[in-house]
Amino acid sequence: QVQLVETGGRWVQPGGSLTLSCVVSGISLNDHAAAWYRQLPGQQRDYVISITSQGFAHYSDFAKGRFTISKDNAQNTVYLQMNRLKPDDTAVYYCWTMTAGQEYWGQGTQVTVSS
Numbered sequence: 001q002v003q004l005v006e007t008g009g010r011w012v013q014p015g016g017s018l019t020l021s022c023v024v025s026g027i028s029l030n031d032h033a034a035a036w037y038r039q040l041p042g043q044q045r046d047y048v049i050s051i052t053s054q055g056f057a058h059y060s061d062f063a064k065g066r067f068t069i070s071k072d073n074a075q076n077t078v079y080l081q082m083n084r085l086k087p088d089d090t091a092v093y094y095c096w097t098m099t100a101g102q103e104y105w106g107q108g109t110q111v112t113v114s115s
Contacts, residue, residue, distance in 0.1 A: 002026035002104045004095045009109030012085055016113070020080040022095030022106055029053065029071050032099055034078040036069065038091035039108070045094065051078065085113045 008020040024034065035050035049069045050058045057069050068081040078095060090113045095106040 002097070002099060002102075004097060004104055004106035006093065006095045006106040006109040009093060009111045011112045011114065013115055014086055014113055016085050017081070017083045018085060018111060019082070020093055020095075020109060020111070022078040022080075024076045024078065024095075024097060027097065027099050028073070029076050029078065029097075030073050032097050034071065035096045036078075036080045037094045037096055038089075038111075039094065040088075040091045048093070049080065082111075085111075087113050089113050 003025045005023045006020060008018065012018050031053050033050060033052045036048040037045045038048050039045040047060050049060060049063045049067050051069045051071055066082065066084050069078065071078045082089065090111060092108040092110050094108045097104050
């Protein structure tokens with residue numbers, strides 16, 4: 001059974017930094033891509049950033065220059081490093097992966113950026 005558990009979401013001031021973690025079980029990140037999405041209040045879930053099984057990263061336009069994705073294959077964990085956070089980054093952040101044509105999502109972690 002594939003499971004994803006995100007942690008690290010919290011309140012942070014504008015301009016601050018935050019790292020989210022996603023522990024994946026049931027599959028190996030050595031063989032599967034992973035991604036982060038976010039859902040702003042009242043809006044659809046949007047793609048943020050992803051990393052291939054080989055470790056190559058792909059960025060949405062708004063993530064370039066501020067967000068970084070990385071992973072630890074030994075820990076089967078994906079990280080999202082967010083810098084220079086803005087109030088517009090306030091959202092629930094979700095971890096995603098896919099195997100055998102089936103998508104899997106974590107439960108989400110809330111990030112709130114405000115002064």
